[in-house]
Amino acid sequence: MIIKIENLVKRYGSLVALDHLNLEVKEGEIFGLLGPNGSGKTTAINCMLALLKYDRGSIRIFGEEMAPDNYRVKSQIGVVMQDVAVFEELNVQDNIDYFCGLYVKDKNKRKELVEEAVRFVGLEEYRKIYPKKLSGGLLRRLNIACGIAHKPRLIFMDEPTVAVDPQSRNKILEGICELNRQGSTIVYTSHYMEEVEQICSRIAIMDHGRCIALGTSEELKNMIxxxxxxxxxxxxxxxxxxxxxxxxxxxxxxxxxxxxxxxxxxxxxxxxxxxxxxxxxxxxxxxxxxxxxxxxxxxxxxxxxxxxxx
Amino acid sequence: MLQQLKYAFVVKIRNFSIVFWPLLFPLALTTLMYFSVGQMDESDFDTIDTAVVYEEVQDRGNAENAVTAQKSGNDRFLQYLTAVEEDSDLIRVRQMEDEEAVKALEEKEVRGIYYIKGEDLSLTVSENSLSSSILESLLTGYEEGRQTLENVMKYHPEGLDEAVKMLGEYGTAVEYVSLGGNTTDTTAQFFYAMIGMACLYGCFIGFGCALWLQCNLTALAARRCVAPVHRLRVILTEFAAGFGIHFVNVMILLAYMKYILRLEFAGSYLSMVPVAFIGGMFGVAMGIFVGSIGKMGEGIKIGILIGVSMLLSFLAGLMNPQIKVWVDQSIPVLNRINPAAVISDALYCINVFDSPERLGQDMIILTAMCILMVAGAFLIVRRERYDSI
Structure with missing residues (x-):
């Protein structure tokens, strides 16, 4: 198991955001977290990334307890945040170079990876463009490039296709499958069931902070x-x-x-x-x-x- | 690290709001202060009304003959006073009879009475004050000059004309001087406090750095928090970039004071650079620290920074130098831990006191506080997880 979550409980005051959540993600799969808004998908991701405190339970990634200072685990993770997280002051190429540089020290290797990431998301013509001038879809692609440029072993993608045009969405989904083919394990959250059904090998359906169903798309449909x-x-x-x-x-x-x-x-x-x-x-x-x-x-x-x- | 530092610089320089206020606000305030405080100094100075009483004339009971008496040998003092009066606004001379002069002194219409009795000169004042000191200085200066001239006439009569000419070219009659021998100037104190404030304004750059450290404040910070970069390295990178920019800001302010406003401090501007260096460093560190504490929102933290920096500057004498003096007398320890006051004090040491020990103390205090702030910020964000994002 690449991720193992046991009895995870997270409360926001009286609201239970995660209610004894149990999940296991296997290496090499695209694992989908599907649920309506407010079902606890992003909270679960943020707990896995050691950004949020939680009240109970444990999270192990690559067999290690996840913690804010567990840099060994972090170095193998890529993150595509729900909100676009790029520098407005840096152009496309520099943004990717910056985030890649947080993981890869070697300048030449980084240059190759950045180039590859630019091509991967189809932003070759926009290298010198600043984020403000990019459309929503292109911005999302840049957000993805910043998260995956260092070729991580595990990638968290939190609703990467929100407010994206169909063309960009297809490009993004194809890209995710390609990343998976290249060896990355992907945890993908969305409230678009078609997307999850299309790309995910296993799906956990979440509601009110609980995993209410888990399995492949066929297995889930056979449950009903x-x-x-x-x-x-x-x-x-x-x-x-x-x-x-x-x-x-x-x-x-x-x-x-x-x-x-x-x-x-x-x-x-x-x-x-x-x-x-x-x-x-x-x-x-x-x-x-x-x-x-x-x-x-x-x-x-x-x-x-x-x-x-x- | 260098790559991160490069981008940290680029991001900050291109972020207009980060650079704008810490640079522009002190420049604008300095300009306003230059025009208000500088002119205030001139307009608020009261010319000293002075009475001159000829005792010989009074003895003859005929004060109206005073003009005639001016031509006698002991009228040289009156000529001297008249020259001072004409050349500056320091004194205003009025000839009076003894009784009239005493009454005027009691009613504070005049601040002192010079009595001229033959070769003997004396001064009567009602209180010890700046005015009485100035009047006394004028008298002493005249006496010394007369003695000099008598010596010249006695031993080198050929140089008498030259000596008279030189004595006539007197400069400022009275100057306050420190133990270090430099002129103290209340206007300069405002500008020391202003430099202190400019240094503290680095806190806004530091705060901008902290915004990228705390994942509950921005998505970008959250993204950076999940990267495998040690928190101390992140803080130091941000700190270095923020400080680099702010140091340039403070240097621009000093250059503006020197080359545009042409403010003259007793010490050289170059010797003030190390103080600006440490002071600016502290300002940025303070911003990073305040930005890192608590789970408050961005607006509240900015409010805290503005409030703290203005309060510290106020206590350091930015609005009124007497405040700093009052704090020094009432709660001296406050001025030793108030960074704005310490910066101001360090500049004072350079320009006025000529006290390397005290300057060294100030620099050590600032450096220590700076280290504490950065270390505090690190300890806070080191393993921090948030209740909500």
Whole structure:
């Protein structure tokens, strides 16, 4: 295990930010921490980085107790903060050189690493540009370059794609996968389930400071009843129709709101067909029809009773 | 370390607000002080009203003949006083009768009465004061000059004209002088306190350094806190960069005083540089220390720094030199631990007292306080974790 967190408790006054959190991160994986805002993801990261005090529990990284003066562990870590943390007074190249210099003393080696980082995040044309003149997406890329230029063994990325345009987001996600391929273990926090699902090998879903589910994307989806969600728009139904639909095989949840019918079914075949057959038999007209496989949002919804993005 | 130092310098120099206030505020205040305090010194000086009484004239009961009497040998003193009156605002001479003069002295219309009786001259004053000292000095100066002229006339009569001419070219009649032999000047005390304040203003640069040490204050600080760089090294790097910039600030202030305002201190400007060096170092160290203590927000800490630096400068005599004198007499230890007062005192040692021992003490006190501040900052942030970020 590259990270081992046991019974971590962190309180802000009466608010419990981390509630007996237990996590293990294996070397070589992209470990996703997924949860809504305020679920404790960033607090967990800051505790792991020895920035925050915590009330109980232990954090071991590379087998060592993490502490503010554990420079040996710190030297193997890269951090991409949630808030962009670069010097406004230094240009792109100098910012990367500065942060790389905190880890790498050799000037020539540093020069190579900086060059590599600039190319990695696609900021070749912006070397001499100051952060103020960069767009949000480019700034995020610079933030990442500053965190990974020294090629760390373990990288913490705290919501690196917040407020980023789709092009930059794809570039960033590709970059993260590439870093992982190059050997870095990555702890990635986000409240965008699609991102986490796309890149993470294992995912911990957090809510109210607790890890409520842990596993691969498939494992998490298999934990829940939902196998398929059928949505039908512009349909007018009576209570009797809803009762009949609820009685269809494999259907376990039916909701009807503003002319939109949402039917959640267990993982079985022909769910959509059976629902449409019923509507046709009753000569009920309907609009667009969607059938979706379960998402991490469904996992979160089924476990907590609320949407991930609430 | 050098790479970090280079970037620390670059970041600070390019950060306008960091350099701006510690440089500009003392310059602006010095300029204002130059125009207000400098002129105040001149305008507040009261010309000393002085009475001259001819006792011989009074003996004849005819004061109106005083003009005639001026032509006699003992009127040379009156000519001397008149020359002083014309050449400076030091005294204002009025001829009076004895009774009138005594009454004027009692009512403080005049500060002293010169009695002229033949070759004998005397002075009557009502109190010991600066005015009485000046009047006494004038009399003594005249007596000494007359003695000189008599000697010249007796032994070298051919040089009499030259001697008279030389004695006529008198300079300032009275100067306060210290034991070290240098002129004391109250205006200079303001500027010593001002240099002290400028040194302390390094605290704002130091505070800027501390902002990058505490991860609860900025994201950038948090990012730096997770780097594997020893905290002492980080503090010393920031301190060195901050001090380098601030020392230039103080040097600019000294150059401004010397070349633009043309302020003349008794000692050389060069000898004041070491004091500015240590003083500036202390200012930056103080800022780093205050920036490191507690979990207060940025605004509160800046408020503390402004308050502390102004209070220390006030006690060191920035607003009124008498405050420093009062503290010296009432709570002397306060002036020995007040860095602004110590800096001011060190400058005083250079320019006035000529006291290397005391200067050495001041430098040691400042250096010790500087080390304490940096060490304190290190101990605070060394293993610090925060309740919240």
């Amino acid at each position: 009843k939902t196998g398929e969600t059928v949505t039908i728009e512009a349909v007018i139904l009576e209570e009797e129709d809803l009762a009949r639909i609820r009685e269809l095989p494999h259907v376990f949840d039916v909701s009807y709101k503003d002319g939109t019918l949402t039917v959640r079914c267990t993982g079985a075949r022909h769910n959509l067909l059976r629902i449409l057959e019923y509507l046709q038999s009753r000569k009920i007209p309907f609009g667009r029809v969607f059938s979706e496989l379960p998402t991490l949002n469904d996992v979160f919804l089924e476990i907590t009773g609320k949407q991930l993005r609430d």
